[in-house]
Amino acid sequence: MTTTAGPRTYQVRTYGCQMNVHDSERISGLLEAAGYVRAEADDADVVVFNTCAVRENADNRLYGNLGHLRPTKMRRPDMQIAVGGCLAQKDRGEIVKKAPWVDVVFGTHNIGSLPTMLERARHNAEAEVEILESLEVFPSTLPARRESTYAGWVSISVGCNNTCTFCIVPSLRGREKDRRPGEILAEVEALVAEGVLEVTLLGQNVNSYGVEFGDRLAFGKLLRSCGSISGLERVRFTSPHPKDFTDDVIAAMAETPNVCHSLHMPLQSGSDAVLKAMRRSYRQERYLGIIDKVRAAMPDAAITTDIIVGFPGETESDFAQTLDVVRQARFSSAFTFQYSPRPGTPAATMDDQVPKAVVQERYERLMEVVEETTWAENQALVGSRVEVLVAVGEGRKDERTGRMSGRARDGRLVHFATGSLDGIRPGDVVETVVSYAAPHHLNADGEPLSHRRTRAGDAFEAGRAPRTPGVSLGMPSVGRPPIQPLPTESACSVQ
Numbered sequence: 001m002t003t004t005a006g007p008r009t010y011q012v013r014t015y016g017c018q019m020n021v022h023d024s025e026r027i028s029g030l031l032e033a034a035g036y037v038r039a040e041a042d043d044a045d046v047v048v049f050n051t052c053a054v055r056e057n058a059d060n061r062l063y064g065n066l067g068h069l070r071p072t073k074m075r076r077p078d079m080q081i082a083v084g085g086c087l088a089q090k091d092r093g094e095i096v097k098k099a100p101w102v103d104v105v106f107g108t109h110n111i112g113s114l115p116t117m118l119e120r121a122r123h124n125a126e127a128e129v130e131i132l133e134s135l136e137v138f139p140s141t142l143p144a145r146r147e148s149t150y151a152g153w154v155s156i157s158v159g160c161n162n163t164c165t166f167c168i169v170p171s172l173r174g175r176e177k178d179r180r181p182g183e184i185l186a187e188v189e190a191l192v193a194e195g196v197l198e199v200t201l202l203g204q205n206v207n208s209y210g211v212e213f214g215d216r217l218a219f220g221k222l223l224r225s226c227g228s229i230s231g232l233e234r235v236r237f238t239s240p241h242p243k244d245f246t247d248d249v250i251a252a253m254a255e256t257p258n259v260c261h262s263l264h265m266p267l268q269s270g271s272d273a274v275l276k277a278m279r280r281s282y283r284q285e286r287y288l289g290i291i292d293k294v295r296a297a298m299p300d301a302a303i304t305t306d307i308i309v310g311f312p313g314e315t316e317s318d319f320a321q322t323l324d325v326v327r328q329a330r331f332s333s334a335f336t337f338q339y340s341p342r343p344g345t346p347a348a349t350m351d352d353q354v355p356k357a358v359v360q361e362r363y364e365r366l367m368e369v370v371e372e373t374t375w376a377e378n379q380a381l382v383g384s385r386v387e388v389l390v391a392v393g394e395g396r397k398d399e400r401t402g403r404m405s406g407r408a409r410d411g412r413l414v415h416f417a418t419g420s421l422d423g424i425r426p427g428d429v430v431e432t433v434v435s436y437a438a439p440h441h442l443n444a445d446g447e448p449l450s451h452r453r454t455r456a457g458d459a460f461e462a463g464r465a466p467r468t469p470g471v472s473l474g475m476p477s478v479g480r481p482p483i484q485p486l487p488t489e490s491a492c493s494v495q
């Protein structure tokens, strides 16, 4: 059987961090610009895997998924399979050796070539493998199909100049490249013109933004410039790096009304010895010092983090220091990871790997302390007024509880009763009062105080797929993809 008549359909399967989510929006946008349409069912003519190399067993999972698709490919030879992302950048031609039914392998630096490569593979009836060593075109300049009408990712830099010993990102994404502020702001303005209310500025290390063009204060200035974009209600960013965090960024956050008082700052470990082994060049004192300054400038700030448990050489006393920092920092949420060796990273071959059972036991203790801390932080908000941006997915009304959900300005998840209000849509803004706190969410069960209809809500209701044209390729107008209000994983983590 071959493809049905009409435009070819596609599906993108995304793994890993927000950088991949961002790239997948571009992959979708590029394919749509080339005439493909998104598949509604599981029978796409082109399946693209946007892979992640930092997760444990990422290779096994990819080859398992490719194996599942093999019978389909045998049945429908015209169907195409493409593999991109960090694992493709790492494994390159190995992928078509191990899975010869794959049609295209493309790297993190050349996602713009995907439509051409698919076409060439079809025409030549043989696999195309193209991996570039450095960035060809900033992914943000490519057309995109966003997943949300109200929120968008804007990448400000790609790559990373650090060498954290647990992380494979620098070898796969290359050295940091910064986009110019004018280009970034133009993209933010274009998103806002489409109805987007919230933008997340994305980079592996946003605090080193500007180093490439010689302006150490560029990130704080960028935040302030976002403050003058009319209609932009919420600005977030991820991820900052404690090593490069400067006071001007704290001042810009505090003094720019649309910059949200939420900060996701990876800790990774509270022990100076472990931070040194990780080659994270800040220490516990500096990390806590930044938090003190943030809280002094923004007492309502919600601070979240990433923590790795069981890094090679971590002793019980090192781990106790991590617990201590969690208590002192009063995180409102923490993404916690059990260390496991990732091939290709220096830490994978370090002596003193911590036994799995010890890692597990420490992880459970860490989770307990994190839960206690986040719950206490959430309980302090009961009775306070909260502005909720109603979310897609999370924004669906739960028929049993009568609640909808969304994110507060500080990034917290809020489930709220709609009361006597009708017609609240994802993308709208509701004000309500917190009535109950759980460790990972807030409830607001009283009558909402207000409901504001937004253009993002109108677009959602109209079922318009958010699109953004490419800015550098002369592509036809295509939409840009949607965004999530809060990352589930930091750009620089996993790690």
Ligand code: SF4
Binding pocket: 160, 161, 162, 163, 164, 167, 168, 169, 170, 204, 205, 241, 491, 492, 493, 495
């Ligand atoms: S963990 Fe983050 S800062 Fe460190 S090397 Fe990886 S991407 Fe860079």
